[in-house]
Amino acid sequence: MIRERYAHQIAGLREDLLRMGSMVEQALLRAIYALETWDVAIAAQIIHDDASIDDAWRNLEERTIHLLATQQPVVASDLRLCAVVTAIAGELERIGDYANSIAKRVRQATRRPALMTPPPQTQEMGRLALQMVNTSLQAFLLQDVDLAHGLAASDERVDELEDLLRAEVIAIAKGDPVLFEAAVDMLDIIHALERSADRATNIGERVIYLATNSVETLN
Known part of the structure; x- marks a missing residue:
């Protein structure tokens, strides 16, 4: 009975991590859409929903710690899973923060004297980060x-x-000083997308560790 409960708790950690992942994916997808359309209502929703992602992260950390303290997993793969769930949840929380940062920049950009149209490669970068x-x-x-x-x-x-993109945005700003503040917003958005991709790669490294018990660097 105790082991059944333990198995159920382990399965629950996996499921809740994937649920959190779905929330983060949705936030990033909406942030990219808000950037493409300058939709401030969607940006505001992303900012509002960020607290739910933070709550999911804290909940997963607390439950993992509780499980380790009360059940004391004896199987090495279960110990690795607990460590990996906590690590991946942290990476996902940061990706949620980057989506939030993009949303805030979109909202801010619409209040500037002039908008900078995202260079075409921004779309490819956003799609790639989301896919990762x-x-x-x-x-x-x-x-x-x-x-x-x-x-x-x-x-x-x-x-x-x-x-x-950095080079292109800086060149646009140099050509039109009115776009300087808009360029700063765009550079921050580009950085947030790049960091989201890095965090996804970190998750990949954790998966390799979970599956093989070996540490690899992907980026």
């Missing part, structure tokens, strides 16, 4: 090491796009 978050969660769900390894190539492309 989704892939990292799929890798966790399936404990698929190959999926996790695939994040490295996507992360390289995101880094390339960040360099291109």
